[in-house]
Amino acid sequence: MAPRPFRLGRSNTGLGLFATRPIKKRTRIAEYTGKILDLEEAERAERRGNRYLYEVSTHRTIDGTARKNIARYFNHSCNPNAESIIWRGRVFVKTLRDIKPGEELTYDYGTEYLKNVIGRENCQCSRCRRRRAKLARERREANKRRDARLAAKRRTKQTKKSKRSR
Ligand SMILES: [Zn+2]
Known part of the structure; x- marks a missing residue:
């Protein structure tokens, strides 16, 4: 195999592999x-x-x-840019699409690994992090709306009260 088109580097979860040059779709990049x-x-x-x-x-x-x-060192992703394939009893990692330099290379470890080893709620892949960030944002916005509603209610009550006391 040609010299590696990727390097070991820091990722969200510790270490990961990052493309050092453009890699074409369906390139065999490593063997497990x-x-x-x-x-x-x-x-x-x-x-x-x-x-x-x-x-x-x-x-x-x-x-x-x-x-x-x-x-x-390939990390798992639920939205991977590579895949692992079994070929004559050996395992290779192949890109699923064109890769830009700097992109982290990931493949899907499979549902079982995600469920039993990583845990769905602990998955640190970019898709899961985005999904969780979106949920958190929605929750914050819902809380803000609820607080605003409560504040408005309190204000009307107070206005009524002050009218009565006059
Ligand atoms: Zn994920």
Whole structure:
């Protein structure tokens, strides 16, 4: 494979991989590598909390823990610009669209990983952060409207009261 078109850098969640030059759609950019585990070994590793297991098939799981496995640094996104594909028992990461330099490269780890490991409400991908920011904004605006309504009510009550006391 040609020299890497990306570098390791700081992301929202810690470390991530960022494009260092334009990358064309459907480019194979990395391979997810590591020790091959059978079912039993994979289950043991999972129980120990290994978060870098890539299940290729029931009997073949790649343990991507080793730091030289650069692909372990791809972060998850619910709106990814790359994908991981299994090809002849190996795992490659391929871009889904044209990438601009500086963009973080992400792929979708899958629903199960999102639900069980990350937790839907903890997902730090740009789509989830945007969604949560929007919800927070809507909540703030709803609160503001409610406060304004209450304040208006109090004002009318006070006006009535002052009229009566006159
Ligand atoms: Zn997300």
